[in-house]
Each structure stands twice: as C-alpha cells, then as structure tokens.
Amino acid sequence: MSISRRNFAIGLSALTLTACNSTLGTTSNSGAPKPKGLPADLRPHLNRDYAAWVASFRNRALSQGITESTLNAAFRDTGYLPGVIKRDRNQTEFTRTLEDYLSIAASDERISKGRAAFTRHRSTLEKLEQSYGVDAEIICAIWGLESYYGDRKGDIPVISATSTLAFDGRRGSFYEKQLIAALKILQNGDITPSRMTGSWAGAMGHTQFIPTSYQSFAVDYTGDGRRDIWSDDPSDALASTAAYLKRSGWTRGTKWGRELAAGETASRVLQPQAGGPRFAVTGNFNAIKRYNNSDSYAIGVGHLSDRIAGAGPLRTPFPPDKYGLTKDDRIALQSRLTSNGYDTGGADGVLGPKSRAAIADYQRSLGLDPSGDPSQQLLQTLS
Incomplete structure (x- = not known):
C-alpha cells in the first residue's frame, strides 16, 4: 500500500x-x-x-x-x-486485539470528551456534514483518535x-x-x-496531517487566509479532515457500518478477532482506511462516532484472552495490583508495558518467575 x-x-x-x-x-x-x-x-x-x-x-x-x-x-x-x-x-511491530484497541479508542473518557467536544463544536461539525457529506460524528471521532480532541x-x-x-x-x-x-x-x-x-x-495539528497531505487537502474554513490546523479553534483542521474523506470516496448518507446480530449476514462482513463481534461495513469504511490503513482503526472511528452520537457499547462480548482472562478479569487484576501499591497506569483492561511491569514486580515479591504474564491464579492471589 x-x-x-x-x-x-x-x-x-x-x-x-x-x-x-x-x-x-x-x-x-x-x-x-x-x-x-x-x-x-x-x-x-x-x-x-x-x-x-x-x-x-x-x-x-x-x-x-x-x-x-x-x-x-x-x-x-x-x-x-x-x-x-x-x-x-x-x-514496535505488534498487534493489539480489537478488544484492547477499542478499550482505548472508545474508552469511557474518550467518549465523554467526544460528546462534550461535539456539543461545543456542533454548529461547525454539522455545517461540514452539509458541505462535504461526511457524518459530523465521524469527523469528531477522527479528531478524538488523532489528538484527543486537540489535547495532544x-x-x-x-x-x-x-x-x-x-x-x-x-x-x-x-x-x-x-x-x-x-x-x-x-x-x-x-x-x-x-x-x-x-x-x-x-x-x-488537530487531525495529524503530514505536510504533503496538508498541501493536498487542508482547508481555510474560517476564511482568514490561513489553513491553520494548529489553532485553538479546530475548524480548519476539522474541515480539512472532511475534505480528505470526501476526496477519499465518502458517500453522503451512508453509514460506515454496524455490528451484526448473531446469525445475521451482510454483503461484506469483518470479524477482526475470532469469537468477537462481527461488523457489516460499507464503502465509507474504506474511506476511513484511507486516513489510516487499519481495520481496527476504521472500526474504532466508526464505533467511537456511534458512541458520540449516543449509541451504547457493542452487544457481542469478546472471548477470554490467551491467558483465559476476560476484560473484567484484567480490570480486576489491574485494580488489585494498584491497591497493593503497584503502578499499572490505570485499570482499563489493557495489559500494556506498565501493567506487565507491575505484574512482574508482584511475581518477584512472591518469589515467582517475573514473566509479567497474567493468569487466573495470579488474580486469585490478589483477591
């Protein structure tokens, strides 16, 4: 590619x-x-x-x-x-499971901040949807994934x-x-x-354009003579993202996709994680992938946009991970480690470097091999 x-x-x-x-x-x-x-x-x-x-x-x-x-x-x-x-x-070349990816991409905090950001910039986002045909919530979701709504x-x-x-x-x-x-x-x-x-x-900027993409797609939405994607006012950046998606083939009035119910079929179905949710996706899913060529990213944008619009979480649960732990188990493990003085970096169910270091430190305190790998047994010792 x-x-x-x-x-x-x-x-x-x-x-x-x-x-x-x-x-x-x-x-x-x-x-x-x-x-x-x-x-x-x-x-x-x-x-x-x-x-x-x-x-x-x-x-x-x-x-x-x-x-x-x-x-x-x-x-x-x-x-x-x-x-x-x-x-x-x-x-690092690594692959997150879709469950881990969505735990970060559509975390409770990112959803809450996204709804607040959408409310603040509703007028601009809805005008962009009218002008470019790209769903306002999709534009907002990309903003959320790319720079945490301008914070990063x-x-x-x-x-x-x-x-x-x-x-x-x-x-x-x-x-x-x-x-x-x-x-x-x-x-x-x-x-x-x-x-x-x-x-x-x-x-x-707000939606992380490389310079050559800026040259091709950046928009002076505010009309001040500058395409300022860095400004505290995100309008130019949001318009630039809408322009990018439109030029990438976005079809007005078509959703990115949706989660399928059990046994339901569609013309194009993705199931990125075995045993997890299945998704029916449209051509607009491909337009999102032009922004970042990753199925997980495009599902993350789509799902976050749905949550910003008021939808609930995915209905289909993800299966236990390779250690036999569910997301709730992983959250419990992180919470219990934190209660015992080990820094996991938060309890989100995603066992990243901090959580694994905390697990290794706890294993070391028990005289165990500090592998950093979680287990049901380890979880029980912390109960």
Whole structure:
C-alpha cells in the first residue's frame, strides 16, 4: 500500500492511543531559547554531519522555489533531534486485539470528551456534514483518535523532525519531500516556524496531517487566509479532515457500518478477532482506511462516532484472552495490583508495558518467575 496521510509512522499514536505525547526545551545550538517541556533527546543537538546536510539541502530547496528568507526563518532555531531517530528505529511491530484497541479508542473518557467536544463544536461539525457529506460524528471521532480532541497535537518542531529524518536517510527521500512541503507551508504564510509543531514523525495539528497531505487537502474554513490546523479553534483542521474523506470516496448518507446480530449476514462482513463481534461495513469504511490503513482503526472511528452520537457499547462480548482472562478479569487484576501499591497506569483492561511491569514486580515479591504474564491464579492471589 502507498503511504497515505500518516500511516508512515503509526506506532499506535500509535494513535494518540498512548497515554501521553511528548512536549519541548532550553537552548538551541544558536543560543536562542528553546520551547520547554520536551525531553533532552528531542531538543536540538550539535551534529556536524547534519549541519553539512542542511547546507547541501538549501540548494535543493532553492531550486524548488523555496526562498532564502523562508529557509533562514525555518532553520533559525532548529537542529538535529536524536530522539526522533531513536523513536523511528524503535517502532514496535505488534498487534493489539480489537478488544484492547477499542478499550482505548472508545474508552469511557474518550467518549465523554467526544460528546462534550461535539456539543461545543456542533454548529461547525454539522455545517461540514452539509458541505462535504461526511457524518459530523465521524469527523469528531477522527479528531478524538488523532489528538484527543486537540489535547495532544504534539510539540516537536516539524522542520527539525523532518530534516532530521531526511538527513538520517532510512526514508530520506520521503522525508525530504515532507520537509520541502513544510517549507512551502511556511512560505505561504499559513503558520510561523515556532508554531509549526507536531509529532516526532512530522504529523501536524488537530487531525495529524503530514505536510504533503496538508498541501493536498487542508482547508481555510474560517476564511482568514490561513489553513491553520494548529489553532485553538479546530475548524480548519476539522474541515480539512472532511475534505480528505470526501476526496477519499465518502458517500453522503451512508453509514460506515454496524455490528451484526448473531446469525445475521451482510454483503461484506469483518470479524477482526475470532469469537468477537462481527461488523457489516460499507464503502465509507474504506474511506476511513484511507486516513489510516487499519481495520481496527476504521472500526474504532466508526464505533467511537456511534458512541458520540449516543449509541451504547457493542452487544457481542469478546472471548477470554490467551491467558483465559476476560476484560473484567484484567480490570480486576489491574485494580488489585494498584491497591497493593503497584503502578499499572490505570485499570482499563489493557495489559500494556506498565501493567506487565507491575505484574512482574508482584511475581518477584512472591518469589515467582517475573514473566509479567497474567493468569487466573495470579488474580486469585490478589483477591
């Protein structure tokens, strides 16, 4: 599959489905103050090879219409970010079950925040539905998955991130295109260098567009002459997402899909997790996948949109996991570990790194092999 809007670096923001995004600080190589809050490895570091690469890149940028003044402004307080390379190298290849994915993508908190966000921006979302034909709740759900309704847009300077990755060379050609696109966005006046921030891989704004997708789909919905997907007002970003989905084949008046009842059939049925819910999906499901080429993501967007609209949870239960535990069992395990002083990072039924570390610590305290694997027996010892 060709690289689309941002599946080039999924790592399940891995989807802002992670609990936190990094945010940035101190002094750049030039001595100018840097944004505060980012870890040290996401602050500019002196790297002579990178500096030489930037010098050679300038000529290529000039040949593509980027002006000297744009280059000077864009690179003034930027630099090599070793943390970006580290994150690019360490993207974990893993598969979440659909149950785990939906536990995060359509958590009670994400649903509650989504309903509140929808209420606040109902007028804009409904006007976008009228203009583009894309369901208002779908637009809101994508916003929720991509940046937690604007809370986690990312604070890493896009010029630093994309130039670091272009210099590194593993995907150098792709990231040099993103860097050129980012410079053209700056040159167009849509955003200033200091405000052009995003994820470590260059995805930007409320709905996480990469620079080339921004060029193709971003919309100036507010009419102020700038396509500002970073603003506190999410209108431009939400309109850009609607435009993306429309151009990706969204059909007005057609739902993404629905959960099937037991024994019910449909022309296109998906059951991503054996023994779990089955879904009838439509062509609009494919349009969502153009945003992120993952069945779980598209189901997550669809289900979250339904919940934002007031629907209840899925009716079909998921089967026990490979350890024989149901979601309720996993939540009970996390809750009991927390009560005993072990940090699981929360009780959501998803046994991520923190929960497994807590299980290993508890096993160690019992003189057991600290495998980090859960079990019914372990759950009972905590009762």
